[in-house]
Amino acid sequence: MLRYIILLSICVNTFAQTYETGKLIDSILVSDKSKETFAIYLPSAFDANVTSPIVFIFDPGAEGKRGIQQFIKASEIYGYILVCSNHTKNGPYDRNFDITNRLFEFMFANFKIKQDQIYLSGFSGGSRLASAIAVLTNQVAGVVGCGAGFSLESSHVPSTQSFAYAGVCGDRDMNYQEMIRAKGYLQKLNFTNTLITYDGHHSWTPPDQILRAFDWLEIQAHLQGIRKKDDSEIYKNYQKVYNTALEAQEEGDLLIAVENYERALTTYNSFYKLDSIVDKLKVIRKSKEYKNLLKSVSKAFDKEVTLTKKFTTRLFEDYKKPDKIDLSWWEKELGKLEKLDEKEDPQTKKMLERLRFQIFAVAHSMNNPNLYQSNQKQKELTKKIRKLIYP
Template sequence: MKKTLLFLFISTIAFSQTREPKAGELIDFVPITASLDTYAVYLPVNYTPEKQWPVIMVFDASGRGKLAVSRFREAANKYGYIIAGSNGIKNGTYQENLNIARSFYSQVLDNYSVDQDAIYLAGFSGGARLATTIAVISKHVKGVIACGAAFANNDAYIPKKNSFLFAGIVGDEDFNYREMTNSEDYLDKLKFDVDLLVFSGGHVWPPENYITKAVRVMSLKSMTRNIIPRDESAISKYFSEDMQFNKELINKGAMLVAYNDIQDIMKNYRFYVEKDTMKDRRKEIKRSKLFRSQRNDQYYINDVESAFYMDYMTYLPSDINSGELESLAYWEDEINTLNKEYVNSANLQKQKMGKRVLSFLNVLPTELEEKYNENNGLDNLLYINIFKTLANPKDYSAYITVMRYTVTKGEYGMALYYLEKMLDNGFKDTERLNNEDGIALLRIQPEYNELLDSFGLKTMY
């Protein structure tokens, strides 16, 4: 059996090595020498090995190399970049991921005609933190495109000096939105050349046109810093594309975002373009009533949002640690208030802030969960999972976990209560319930089967 597996592995590598990527083709799995890891790669349509090309190496927190690379395909073709995305990076320890990244990095440089003075990194979520970490500890990375997160939670991996370019991209409903704006302020104080792009959405890979803009900004700044050769016709093209991108923001009514964008355009093109055109655009935006309204809303939200995070990060860990279920009534009221006053508000800025804060309340308990185990922290884990059902009534995994813990504690009435709540919120996968070992004693209760039957679902008994 071992010989068969070894043969299959060697055969897979041999086959993959015969599939050399072609210009304009995205390859999903390219093997890394002496490793089980692979990467995805895309060569721009005009790629030729006779020329050296800048490269962007991309990290997705779930090892989705193909997805990550596909987001950069338009930029690769427009601005001439090799794009490679690791399939091995996952949300794990930094030491593990740094070792994986080191092999991936070396393989890409060996396999393609790369300009080793023009190496860039990019990533999403934990992959963005990894990209910034590598840029901090490496002398060879010229820039980072960080999507949905900025820095690692380790002082040694946080930038301390202006040694690389930085472009951040974040959704305006992302729970890391405030982190990204704070990171921009931090880097500004260090005199970093930093841009932050904000799109409409949550904690997901940004739309392709935002990634293309980030690569465009990186290309322009690299020319300014003589990292890549200066090309006046390319700069003129970049400027036209950036002004069109800005116009599209205005057309969508995103006036505050458009204002911040034109400010960045004025900064980035100060050596190349007379300011009058950009000043006229800025005046056009500032005269808009919608801009003034959005700006005033933002002032209010900046004050309020930070207070929410500070309170939640102080009180939720304490309540989880106590494991007293009575305090969940407070959190239920708090979540209901968030939904009523913010998520369901007629004011768009308040809506988006509400969604960010609610998303944060979905993520924070999962991070705190790692501290506990079922042997000596069952009450704490029960608290966390009940909280999850309050923050997201469609989190069926949390309901099932609550049922499993309450059955373990012999509290069948509570288990049935959360089963009913889950069914009320649209759960219909009885097969999943049938296969859940931890609730076997609940399934034989008459009330369990009566409850499923009342919702028109098939029962086992």
């Protein structure tokens, strides 16, 4: 993987000068042989004669334009070239690695890329692919993982520090718990990482949240001496994190407040004296409101694990024997979720939203020919279950 970077980065031609800047361009051909295409966005200030940082983006459904759209705001601020394949998608890793290698070969042969500012990002399965490539290549500066953590393949999971990792996830995303566990795992490794959460479900991360991730990565690049920032830019980024925490605290969203106060401390403690933030965190953590909130979150998480196992186990059992399915079980158990949802506890409501989508996503994945070889009855079964979840 990425074997082409060193060899071809010096062989740049005038190809990069042929594309309009500030415009999302779709379906550029990688080669006549492969017939693979990708989407690209060159920031308005792009100069083909100057090396540029780059973000390779992976969309789980192989929709290059959809993947790039969320990153344009960050691209215009930080000058990233954005690239997203129209062929990598949820499925076998080896297939995606081959497609990605051909895309790397094309980009590094035709564009001047900053070797120390190569970033990868993706959503859901694309996020897992991005982190896997970063681990296997050891030539990536950072990863923005949206809505999912790491591949289940152990060789794809980071074990030593080789890049910075910014996780981004909505608190109603089915992989919310997974992202929190990934953060804990990386912290045990003393791996440079952060987790940015927001009010959202399992869909491509909004542009403002993507920008927050790259604000953080840019500070990491500054700390490593890769990309020098002036004092005003550093302070501006610090203020964004601090203000997010302060607003969340004022609105009573203590999870977001603590998350951002902690990020402000760990990211900017070498620049400023932040005793006031330390004091704010002490006050929040000692409060009865925060302690009760943590109990509610923990209770919801435990319930989510139990229910996820219950529904997915039943789904796989029914999938194996679609002729003997009893839809009344599904109607009854999903009805219980509706009654549970009537409770006013917001953490329970978020948990149920995550759970429903998780079941739906597993059922939907069973129709992916790259993952399952489903017969017609199995396809009909999963369709019926999805319909029961979201009528």
